[in-house]
Amino acid sequence: SNKLNYTLTPEGHHAKLTGLEGAKAPAINKTWLEVETQYLVIQLSETLQVGKIYWLYMEFQGELANDLRGFYRSEYFEDGVKKVVATTQMEPTDARKAFPCFDEPAMKAVFHMTLIHPSGTVALSNGTKTITLRNQNVLQTKFKPTLKMSTYLVAFVVSEYSSIRTAAETDVLVRIWARRTAIEAGHGDYALSITGRILDFFQSYYNSKYPLPKSDQIALRDFDAGAMENWGLITYRETSLLYDPITSSNKDKEWVSTTIAHELAHMWFGNLVTMKWWNDLWLNEGFATYVSYLGVDDVQPTWNIVSTHFLADTHKAFAFDSNKFSHPLSLPEEEVKTPAQINALFNTITYSKGGAVLRMLSEFLSEPVFARGLSAYLKQFAYGNTVYTDLWGKLQEVNLPATISEIMNRWILQMGFPVVTIDTRTGNITQNHFLSDADSKPSRSSPYNYEWFVPISWMKNGTVMDRYWLLEKNATHDPLKTNSEWVLANVNVSGFYRVNYDPQNWQRLLSQLSTDHSVIPVLSRAQIVDDAFNLAKANMINMSLALRTLSYLSEEREYLPWQSAIKHLNTFINRFRHTEVNTKMQKFLWSKVQPLFHYLKNITADWTEILSSHTNQYNQLNAISLACTAGVEDCLDLTKMWYRQWMKNPDKNPIKHSMRSTVYCNGIAAGGSEEWEFAWNLYKKSVDDAEAELLIYILSCTRKPELLNRYLNYMLDPNMVQKKHVNYVIRHVANNVVGQPLAWDFIRANWSNILKDDAALAAVR
Numbered sequence: 001s002n003k004l005n006y007t008l009t010p011e012g013h014h015a016k017l018t019g020l021e022g023a024k025a026p027a028i029n030k031t032w033l034e035v036e037t038q039y040l041v042i043q044l045s046e047t048l049q050v051g052k053i054y055w056l057y058m059e060f061q062g063e064l065a066n067d068l069r070g071f072y073r074s075e076y077f078e079d080g081v082k083k084v085v086a087t088t089q090m091e092p093t094d095a096r097k098a099f100p101c102f103d104e105p106a107m108k109a110v111f112h113m114t115l116i117h118p119s120g121t122v123a124l125s126n127g128t129k130t131i132t133l134r135n136q137n138v139l140q141t142k143f144k145p146t147l148k149m150s151t152y153l154v155a156f157v158v159s160e161y162s163s164i165r166t167a168a169e170t171d172v173l174v175r176i177w178a179r180r181t182a183i184e185a186g187h188g189d190y191a192l193s194i195t196g197r198i199l200d201f202f203q204s205y206y207n208s209k210y211p212l213p214k215s216d217q218i219a220l221r222d223f224d225a226g227a228m229e230n231w232g233l234i235t236y237r238e239t240s241l242l243y244d245p246i247t248s249s250n251k252d253k254e255w256v257s258t259t260i261a262h263e264l265a266h267m268w269f270g271n272l273v274t275m276k277w278w279n280d281l282w283l284n285e286g287f288a289t290y291v292s293y294l295g296v297d298d299v300q301p302t303w304n305i306v307s308t309h310f311l312a313d314t315h316k317a318f319a320f321d322s323n324k325f326s327h328p329l330s331l332p333e334e335e336v337k338t339p340a341q342i343n344a345l346f347n348t349i350t351y352s353k354g355g356a357v358l359r360m361l362s363e364f365l366s367e368p369v370f371a372r373g374l375s376a377y378l379k380q381f382a383y384g385n386t387v388y389t390d391l392w393g394k395l396q397e398v399n400l401p402a403t404i405s406e407i408m409n410r411w412i413l414q415m416g417f418p419v420v421t422i423d424t425r426t427g428n429i430t431q432n433h434f435l436s437d438a439d440s441k442p443s444r445s446s447p448y449n450y451e452w453f454v455p456i457s458w459m460k461n462g463t464v465m466d467r468y469w470l471l472e473k474n475a476t477h478d479p480l481k482t483n484s485e486w487v488l489a490n491v492n493v494s495g496f497y498r499v500n501y502d503p504q505n506w507q508r509l510l511s512q513l514s515t516d517h518s519v520i521p522v523l524s525r526a527q528i529v530d531d532a533f534n535l536a537k538a539n540m541i542n543m544s545l546a547l548r549t550l551s552y553l554s555e556e557r558e559y560l561p562w563q564s565a566i567k568h569l570n571t572f573i574n575r576f577r578h579t580e581v582n583t584k585m586q587k588f589l590w591s592k593v594q595p596l597f598h599y600l601k602n603i604t605a606d607w608t609e610i611l612s613s614h615t616n617q618y619n620q621l622n623a624i625s626l627a628c629t630a631g632v633e634d635c636l637d638l639t640k641m642w643y644r645q646w647m648k649n650p651d652k653n654p655i656k657h658s659m660r661s662t663v664y665c666n667g668i669a670a671g672g673s674e675e676w677e678f679a680w681n682l683y684k685k686s687v688d689d690a691e692a693e694l695l696i697y698i699l700s701c702t703r704k705p706e707l708l709n710r711y712l713n714y715m716l717d718p719n720m721v722q723k724k725h726v727n728y729v730i731r732h733v734a735n736n737v738v739g740q741p742l743a744w745d746f747i748r749a750n751w752s753n754i755l756k757d758d759a760a761l762a763a764v765r
Contacts, residue, residue, distance in 0.1 A: 002033065003070060003097040006040075007059035014040055015058045015100075023052035036338055038096055038103075058100050066222070068723070070097025071156075074222035077687070078181055085159040086117075087220055087235065089228060092278060092346070093339040095151035105150040106276045106385045113143045117158040124177070124216055125156040126232040147211060147231065148383045150274050155230035157218055164188050166196055172210055174199075177218040178242055187242040190253065191217060191260060194299045198261050201298040205291065206268050207375040208382075215267075217241060217260070221689065222724055227259050229266035229288075236263075237724070238689035249657040250617050252690050254296075254303065261295035262288045268378055276385040279336040281345045282329040282412075283388055286354020287374075289313065290362070303614040307492075307523055310359055311560055314493055315530060315567070317353035318417070322436040322534070325443050326415040329354055330388055349415075356496050357411050361395070361404075363494040364455040364467065369397050388412060401469045407453045411496065414446040419498040419540070420454060420470065422489055424505040427481035429456070430474050434498055438539045457494050461485040462519045486512055492523040498531045500540055513552040525556070526564035533568040553592045557599060559615035562622050573629055574737035589630035597623045597635070607638070610656055621662040628666045636670055643667025647678050661694055665701035676707050696725045700732035700739060708739045712746040716753055 006014045011028070019025040027045040034041055048054060064073045064086055074085040088098055096103040115123040119137050123129075127143035134140075146154075162183040165175040174195045176188035195217065199210055216233045223237040240259040243252060269291070270284035296305045320326060327349060336342055362370040373395035381390060392404040400407065411417075419434040433442065433450035442450065454470040460482065468477050480487055486508035489499045501509070509528060512519060520528070529549045536546040550565055569589065576585045600620050601607060611617045627635035642663050645654045655663050668675050676699065683695040699711055714720035715729045730746070733739035747754065 002035065002038075003065070004060045004062045004100065007061070013042075015042055015056055017042070017044070018055040018057065020053040020055055023049060023054060025054055038093065038339060040100060060100065062097070066723070068222060068224040070094040071099075072222075074220045076179060076221040078179055083160055085157065085161070085220060087157045087159075087218075087223075088155050088230075089224060089235065090154055090230075091152040091228060092281075092342045093152075095154055098154075101151045103151045105152060105274050105278065108148045108150050108274070108383065108385070110148055111146045111154055113146070113156060115141050115143075115156055115158060117141065121158050121160055122177075123156070123158050124218065124233055126154060126230060128214055128232075149231055149271060153229070153231045153271055155228070155233040155235060157233065157235070159218075161218065164192055166192065170196060172196065172199060172212070173214040175214070175216050176241070177216060178238070179219075179221075182219065182238070182242055185244065187244050188219070190243040190245070191241050191256060194257060195260060195264070197299045198264050198295045199267075201295050202264060202268065202291070205294065205371055205374075206378055207371075208268060208272070208378050210267060211272060212267075215264075217263075222722075224724065227263045229263045229270060231267065231271045234263045239693055242689070244688070244690065247657060247688070248690055249660065250614060251658070251661070254305070254614075257296045257300060258292055258305070258309065261292035265291045265295060269374075272383065273378055273381045274385050276387055277333055277336065278342045278345060279331045279333050280386075280388050281342075282350045282354035283386070283391070285346075285351045286329070286358050289351050289355030290358045300614075308560065308615065310356070311493060311523060311526055311564075313352040314356045314496065315564070316348050317356050317496070318498070318530075318534070319436075320348040321353055321416055322434055322538075324435055324437065324440040327444070328415045329357065329412045353496070357408075360411075360455065360495050361408065363457070364400070365395060365398055370395065373397065401471060402453055410448045410452045414448050414450060414452075415444065416442065416450060417496050417498070418450075418452050418454060419500055419535070419538075420456065420489060421500040422480055422487060422505070423502045424480055424482050424487050425502055427476050427478045428474065429468075429470055429477055429480065431470055431497075432473075434534075434538065436534065436538055452497070454497055455495055456489055457491045458487060458489040459491050460487050464491065484508075488520060488524055488528075490524075490527065492521050493527045498534060499527075500531070500535055503545075506541070506545060510548055510551070513549070517552050517555060522558050522560055525558070526560040529561060529564045529568065550592060554595045557596065557619075559619040559622070562596070562619055566622055566626060569626070577737060586630045589626055590632055593623055593626040593630065594632075597627045597632075607656075607659075610658065617658045621659060624659065625662045625666065628670075636666070639663050639666040640670055643671070643675060647675070650678075650682065661697065664694070664698040668698050668701045669703055671702075672704065673707060676702050676704070692722070692725065693728065696721075696728045697732050700729070700736055702736075703738050705738060705742060708733055708736065708742050709746070712742065716750065 008014060009016050013028050014031040015028070017025040017028060026048065029043045029045055031040065031042050062071065064071060066073055069089055071086065071088050074087055076083055090098065093103055095101050111126065113125045113127060115125065117123050117139050119139055123141040125143045126146045130142050130144055132139055132141045161177045162180040163175045163177045164183060166173060174192060176192045178188050182188065195215065199215065203210055212232045214232060217236060218233065219236050219238045219241040221238055223235060225237070226240045227234060227236040236259065239252070240256060243256045265288040266284065269287040275281060275283045293306045293309045296303070329349060336345065377391050377394040389405060392408060395404050416433050418431040421430045431452060431454060451473055456468040456470055458465050458468065465479060487501070487505055488509065490497060513525070517525060532541065532546040532549045535541045536543040553562070553565055556562060572585060576582050596619065600623050604611060611620060624635060624639070628639055642655045664679070668679060679695055679699055683692060683699065686692040686695060702708060711729060712733060715726050721729055730743055734743040
């Protein structure tokens with residue numbers, strides 16, 4: 001990496017080579033740096049001898065920069081004093097920015113780490129500390145050698161942080177590290193309370209013991225990702241690890257829980273067993289996404305986390321993967337060579353589609369069979385590297401119509417997913433590659449001609465039927481044929497595909513929703529809405545049919561169907577806001593949300609009590625947001641009153657924590673510059689990351705173009721918007737119907753500056 005400045009040898013080389021144990025080292029002819037691939041190339045006079053040991057020695061210096069990559073600095077103020085944390089972020093290709101190394105996941109090694117650091121600071125690394133020596137104002141901390149692991153998992157941190165820890169008698173030492181004031185305020189207590197329990201769950205689920213004696217988790221003010229699974233020293237953005245029970249919302253608590261579980265899942269999938277190359281990154285991230293929700297469900301069983309997150313991930317993946325420019329989960333190695341190509345894979349396909357496809361695999365195998373296969377896989381390949389096909393052989397335990405490899409390769413090696421069309425008049429069932437733009441063509445060819453082996457879970461009039469496998473483009477399954485009973489496929493969204501029906505079956509499903517929607521599972525009710533609107537977008541059904549799936553919503557009280565509906569309603573709201581149709585749209589919205597709004601108002605004693613149900617708290621936000629969007633005076637007056645009360649006394653906020661994001665946003669949307677300036681000044685003074693990220697979001701809710709333009713211009717000034725928040729600003733503004741054209745104009749006008757700013761560039765990718 002050009003971030004390192006090498007001390008050249010007298011011969012002008014970047015390194016020197018010495019043979020050990022009698023080996024003779026060849027002479028170095030020349031050395032040079034390859035900028036695009038970030039290689040240090042050392043050309044030798046002759047080849048190295050197999051089986052001999054050589055020592056490659058380099059001296060270098062580097063700047064402790066603030067670019068959030070490699071070895072970098074994070075800053076914060078405590079008691080009015082500026083303090084610096086020296087920390088690392090190596091994944092995917094930035095270990096080379098901290099020290100010269102063979103920076104590839106398959107080139108695992110044992111790392112011997114010693115850190116020299118100022119007195120008054122604490123040094124942490126992957127391994128357990130063995131000794132700290134004092135020399136005047138400097139400390140030298142040595143750590144036990146690591147297990148065999150990849151360079152991207154190496155971590156070291158020097159800070160003045162405080163910590164809390166588990167009891168001494170626990171098998172694994174868990175410590176939470178953060179700013180002293182955050183630890184003293186109890187913001188690390190929740191993370192400490194669940195980490196050991198989630199580790200225990202994964203040890204049981206994988207049937208594999210956690211291989212390290214400790215798990216340090218540290219919260220950083222300046223951190224680009226949500227968290228990083230460094231083995232033994234997991235690094236987090238503060239909002240992903242710290243939870244303030246006084247000011248944080250339930251959503252904040254959920255985010256901390258799912259992030260911790262995701263990183264702990266990596267201790268096995270990713271760290272113990274690692275993909276050979278980045279083209280199979282989905283193996284790491286898809287598995288961590290899938291099993292993290294199982295881990296959270298074990299410690300928070302009332303949250304319904306599995307259903308809510310699986311549905312959200314599936315919908316995110318559907319949206320990305322229905323684009324003609326999507327890509328397969330596993331790409332050819334030749335497409336993933338440079339750091340830029342590797343970084344581009346950290347996307348929705350890798351995380352969300354990876355998790356959804358693995359959930360589908362688990363569903364048709366059964367969870368016990370799936371878990372046993374994972375255990376065998378981890379046992380065989382521990383401390384090694386794999387390609388995705390290594391997993392399939394460990395899962396071939398049940399009777400299927402084809403091998404796991406034959407089934408799953410079609411989901412892994414071709415992009416996209418099918419829409420399955422069922423004709424209940426004939427029993428015919430057909431699959432086609434689903435693209436949101438009906439006139440588009442996929443940007444790459446497929447080895448399987450965009451056909452899949454599709455596991456069809458289905459029910460008829462509320463009775464679950466035997467799974468059917470669609471193994472070709474067209475088939476006939478007689479049990480699907482009916483002229484009176486409704487058929488529902490992809491029950492509980494267990495498969496990664498959309499479903500369309502003949503008009504008569506659509507009508508029977510809509511009738512069932514209107515008469516007794518509870519007969520249809522909650523997840524499936526949400527999916528009926530999402531499928532219908534996306535099929536209409538692709539011109540496969542009429543939009544009027546999609547809108548009719550919302551007719552029953554006045555009777556719906558569950559969160560997931562409402563969440564699915566609101567996503568699509570917002571599209572119509574934005575489209576018709578400034579047209580003559582807007583009044584009719586608002587009346588329609590109010591007719592649907594009014595029963596839910598009053599139901600939640602009543603059970604909270606006029607919004608004064610906090611709902612006990614996790615998902616009901618989310619539905620409360622949906623009801624208030626949609627009612628205010630519909631122009632309901634009760635809602636608008638309520639949010640304006642709360643926001644004004646807060647402005648009068650910022651230290652005594654009357655708004656419930658779980659409702660703040662929605663109330664703040666609607667308060668700013670209904671207000672003007674005074675409301676916006678109030679929130680902006682709070683952001684400038686904020687010391688709490690969760691509060692700062694909430695304020696960054698609500699500032700984008702204004703309907704005033706001049707305020708949004710000002711906000712966008714602040715984005716490129718690090719004295720105005722913190723670097724870690726830059727990517728949020730433009731995304732939030734672009735999600736505002738008023739802000740969409742402004743964001744696009746801003747990007748075009750400032751493209752040269754954006755290219756120079758990593759955080760800004762990440763926001764517009």
